[in-house]
Amino acid sequence: MKPVYQLLTALVLSIFLIACGGGDGETPCPPNTPCDLLEQPDPGSETTLNISLVLVDTNGNATQNVTATRPGKLIATVSGIDTATVVSFSTTIGELPITTAVTDVNGKASVDILAGTTLGAGTVTAKLDTGEFATTVVVIGASDLQMGSGNPFTSGVAAVSSAQLSAGGTASVSVVIQDANGTPFTDPAQVMFSSTCSQSSPTKAAFDTPIALVNGVATSTYLANGCVGDDPIMVTANVGGQNLSAVANINVLPANVGSIIFVSATPDIIGVKGSGMQETSEVVFQVMDTSGKTVANKTVNFALDTTAGGISLSQASAISNTQGLVKTVVNSGTEPTSVRVNASIAAQGSTPMITSQSRKIVISNGSPEISLTLVDGQGNAIPNVTATYPGKLVATVTGIDDPVIVTFSASLGELPIKTAVTDANGQASVDILAGTTLGAATATATLMTGETASTIVIVGVADVQMGSGTPFTESVAAVSLAQLSAGGTATVSVRLQDSNGNPFTEPAQVNFASTCSQLSPAKASLDTPVVLVNGMASSTYQAKGCEGDDPIRVTANVGGKNLSATASINVLPASVGSIVFVSVTPQLIGIKDAGLNETSSVVFKVMDIDSNPVANKTINFALNTSMGGISLSQSQAISDAQGMVHTVVNSGTTATTVRVTASIPATADSPEITSQSRELVISTGIPDQDSFTFYPEVLNPECWGYVGEIIPVHVRMADAFNNPPADGTAVNFNTEGGAIDASCLTVSGSCSVNFYCQHPIPTNGRSTVLATAIGEESFADINGNGRFDAGDENDAFLGINGYDGKDVEGKPYDLGEAFVDFNEDQLYNPEQTGGLPGGEEEELIDFNGNGHFEDKDGLYNGVLCAKDTNNQPHAGCANPDLGQSRSLNIREDFVIVMAGSKGVGSSIVITDSCQSGDPGCSLTVADNTNGTLDVELEAAGSVSLVISDVNNQQMPFGTKVTFSASVGEIITEDNYNWPSSNTPGGMRFGVAVKGETTPKSGTLVVETLTPHGVSTQVEVIPIVIH
Known part of the structure; x- marks a missing residue:
């Protein structure tokens, strides 16, 4: 028996045993799938799920074979359940561009399987989240591909644009990969280019490599960089396990023959004929001798590498001038494309032909125009800027639909940012500041294609x-x-x-x-x-x-x-002695009753005229402010043997900064000697609610079907005076779906963790993520004394007597216990009434540990409570002596959309170019509700639709939405990038389509492509041009 059939027999027998539950009765894990990620089926469930798997070819026929030119499709069929189910696919050989799919109404889910780079047989598995799985065999075979060039095609030979090059010259090397029928191979592949000189050390030639295969063709540029004589070229690729190769040769002339060097192409972007753009580009070369000096009176011939659309040269040859320069002019044609100019000197006697090639010249069908204005912060046109009144340069670009880069410059003033990209209105703007030089100047905005606009800016004197x-x-x-x-x-x-x-x-x-x-x-x-x-x-x-x-x-x-x-x-002179500040420890202390360290030690050193320490010297201390009752433990101290002397600062009831002054009183022989400490900060150090900020870097990652996606999540906090809380403040995290790191400790008021895409995944794809920390409630400090007072401030906190009880963001000051809000209704549904469905299992963050949800208590829970006449917290504050807590869990949450990969279209709105029966309308069938976009000749209609994922939520961040029309022309933006968003539901996109000059029929196709490469054809809408 041949080895391959022995392997197939063994695989089939093993599959049979698995399908029959062979072994000790346990269901084995599918290959490459960790068992701890599989959800176990409910032993009490009466529903029996079954899954089968088959491999088919592109015609739908069952097969076991896949090659690079004959990919396959894996189809899993699930029975025993009526709802859509996620199926995960894996394989031990070949490649799966997409590894998950959702069953359709027939219970079928499918993904493509490609050959990859390894030949042989392997196992493919389809698995449900509940553990059921099925397998089948796949055999990856060699493809019938060939690499070569030419017409007719010659296998194993690469094409070169110039077989002989001057020193420093360039040439293109290209190959075609096709099957035995001459059909180009269009799957992704990388082609490697190398030569003997490019692999020498140091390298004496260079290639662009690797090159991605595009429609079966790969082209690289060869640069001679010191190579002399024949340079064998090798082109290789591995496609579907098949190693392909082709060879060629370039002869590089020695430098003593002379060379032609490409100098410039100005401009390197021109417009097609009739575009309104410049239609010519001047191309310059330079002729050099063997020592690198210029050569005059040399005839150079020119040729184009393409004449598509009627591209032409102003002259086919020219004679070099005294600087060795020679030039020709490229005239554009009627088609957008790109072109290169080949320059050559004919062979003479024993001297062979010398060649060179220009860089690419782009021929565009666009005709952009640009204008520039100077405006103030409100968008009003102004003539001048000053240091107190900066301005904004606004460039408006018309005639081109795509975003373009605008470069700004000004001969006076300052531009903090010099480039900007146009927005949807074709506008790009940068700020302009006065700078340090007065006068009038010109500000300029320039496009990369050379179009410019300018305006006058006057820089005036500021008051x-x-x-x-x-x-x-x-x-x-x-x-x-x-x-x-x-x-x-x-x-x-x-x-x-x-x-x-x-x-x-x-x-x-x-x-x-x-x-x-x-x-x-x-x-x-x-x-x-x-x-x-x-x-x-x-x-x-x-x-x-x-x-x-x-x-x-x-x-x-x-x-x-x-x-x-x-x-x-x-x-004072050193002979008098000196006092030197040494340290303040710590540099941040808490205000009275804040729960932080309320004292800081301040140290000075007394020195004699020779900088030696002075002992037994009396030093006086004083504060530069006593705001809020700040005091010193001692106003005098005597220096020790090391000359050190210290005092202790005791905080008061107000947040502020303070310095300590140390002095030696004046005597008859010497004046007073003084020195001052660095600043000491007095604050609460306790985070408060309205300063709590919690946000992810992405709100809608591609989680539905992709385990392991990581999203960084950040927290920032501050205390009631908006100073960072004490370093090491702990923040804890909970999530409804997926997973998140348990906690982090702040440094300078911030810390970060990661959210992970994994099970559990809520059925609607929306997961509430909660962050909590022990802190205090916020309040409106109406009188600015830094304390929560009775009266107006208590009314504002409770929302009575004309106040709404909410902070500047509209959130309540008085808080209940925190919880993970599964259904986003702001109510803890297990114990509060009037909520929405879906919150029955919400998780409580039980601060007091009594097992029940505690609603807002009508008291300020914090350390900044003002005292009454008996030096006790007033009645509106939590009082620890009465068993009331001065702290609670401050919190912030967000919803992360665990977005699916498949795009779903809905709410399609079609607007024909006109309605039949309207005055001037030539259409007789136009009806916005008939599902077809009807447009008159050269008139325009529009289509828009809502796109969402399979759960009617946002698609993944970075998903590309594209519109393509087979007839007519899309005259608006035709592709969009999905933003970071957690708004419920999908997002509406649309285009306008203009008719052609003759009647035609076709389709408008709407597609999505996610960051993980999942492509979906969302809708196909008929177009009829009448």
């Missing part, structure tokens, strides 16, 4: 002032300490504002300098430049050997206006 203080003093900088000890630090700050006192909020850099900071070596340092934030810029000054008065100058150029301010710091 900005630099200064400090309240009231504001122009040209004066503020310093936190006018006198410093040696090595001490102080803050220098300025404010930029307009003539009305409004902060200047545009981006700007502010420079800080002093006399000592500019010495070499520097004897002082300043942070510079500093970016302006909300009109303020602050720099830290540190004395590093400077003594006496150190003049400080602050400068900035805003919108062409030079601004400046001055100040001075007096630095």
Whole structure:
């Protein structure tokens, strides 16, 4: 018995045993399918599911054989269930472009099987989620394909555009793959190109490789890059397990023969005749001698590689000038295509022909036009911009339907972004700022095809002032300490504002300098430049050997206006001694009763004139603010043996920042010595509800039938003062469908996890995902004191006396316990009434652990409650002494659509070009409800429809929706990319179709292609042109 039949016999016997339940009675797992992913059937179910599997050829006949030219189709038939069922397919050999399918009304589900690259026999399995499966045998055989070229076709030989090249020249190498009947092989395949010189080290020739096969043809460009003489070329491909190859040869002339070098094609995109675009392109070559010098008075011949549509040359030959340059002009034809120019010098005596080839010149049927306007933030046309009034350049492109890139430039002003893509209205825009130079300038918008438009922009002087203080003093900088000890630090700050006192909020850099900071070596340092934030810029000054008065100058150029301010710091000589700031630990503490650490240790070091530590020195401490009752544990301390001295800052009841000043009192022999700490932040550190943000990167991944898709999910939180909560705050996650990482810990207020596509998958394809963290409720701080007060703030929280009880996003302040809202009705259906169906199994996040849902309690659950006259929380707040919690689960959720791959069409709306009986309408059969698009000659009608997945939900993010018409012309956008969306139901798409000059009939085909490569023909709509 031959080996292949022995293998087939063994496979058939094993399949028979599996189908009969052979073995110990357990149902084995299908190949390559983890058993723990299979849902086990309900032992109490009385319904018996059966599944069978057959392999058929393209004519529907049963077969066991598949080749690269004869693919097959796997058809699974499911009985015992009336509803649509997902069938998963797998194979041990060959390729399955799609691995899942849904049964139709006849209980059948099918997928294609391709040959792949390995020959032999294998097993194909079709499996249900409930565990039932069926198998069949597939044999992958060698195909009858050939690789070659020419007409007539010559197998094993590749075609080359130039058999002999000058040094540095290029040529195209191409092959055709076809079957024994001469039919091109159209399945995907990669073709490899190589030569002896391209594989040398270093390489002396180059190929574009690999090349994707398109309609049976693969073409690569060969570049001579040092190769001399014959260079054997090998072209290979593996198709359906069959190794194909073809050979060719290119002879590269030595450099001493001379060469022709392609220089330019200007422009490299031209229009077809009558398009309104430029219809000619000037092509330039340069003739070189053996030493690389230009050659004059040399005759060069030109030829086109195609004359499609009547493409022609202005001249077939030319003589090189003194720079060795020679040129010709390509005249476009009537068809959109691409063309190259071949240049050659005829063979003379022992010198062979020298050739070269230009780059590709595109001939387009488009005729874009562009205009440019300068507008303000409201879209009104304006003539000028200033630092306080920036503008926007808006380019409008007409004459082309596709999005195009527009490049912007301006000889004055600043463009933070210089390119943009046109939107559906053909408009692209970028911001233009004033910059630092005044005057009038030209702004230009340019398309890649060379079309330009321009407008005048005037950059004017802004009315900005630099200064400090309240009231504001122009040209004066503020310093936190006018006198410093040696090595001490102080803050220098300025404010930029307009003539009305409004902060200047545009981006700007502010420079800080002093006399000592500019010495070499520097004897002082300043942070510079500093970016302006909300009109303020602050720099830290540190004395590093400077003594006496150190003049400080602050400068900035805003919108062409030079601004400046001055100040001075007096630095005491080192002989007096110094105080150096060492540390503040921690740098974030909580306000009173917030539950965080409420104290921070601030350390300074006392130094003598030689920078040695000074012990037993009395140091005084002071705060720069006592807002909310901030205090120091001690206002005086004595330095230890290391010169260290410290005090402790106790937080108050208000969120703020604070610094500590350390000083040594003045004596008869020395002035006062001072230094200042860095900023210490006082806040709650507890996340609150209205700052909780929870979002996925994709709302509609292709989950239905694809296990393992991963979607990153992100959380951002802040406390009641919108500062990040303490690092390490835990966030927990729950999901209705799929799976999600259990928790993450925040760093700087954020953390991320992954959502995974897997079972369970809700029947409607919509999964609610919930994130919770222990935090506090939000409230409206009407009086701005940072506390939840009785009266108006309590009314606003509860929604009484004219208030609605909701935050700026329309969400309630007062919260009940969190739960996973399966049916999206905002009610916990197991215990609340009036809800929608589908929420009976919703999962409770039981904060108090009593096993029941607790609704909102009418109290503020948080740490920022104002105290009454008895120093107790007022009646509107949760009071721990009464067993009421000051914290709860803050939460946020979203719905992720576990989208299916098959597109389904519905709600088709057909609008004929006119209705029969209307004035001027030549149609006698036009009826918008007859299912056919009827259009008059050269008139237009439209079709739109709603597309959804199999569950009437959004298709997967990134799905491509395409419309194609076999007659007429689609005059609107004909393809769309599906956005990230979880809106219930599908999405409507449509096109307009224009009739031709003669009556015709055809179809409009609507198709979807998902990111996993699943293609669906959604609808086919008849078109009749009358």
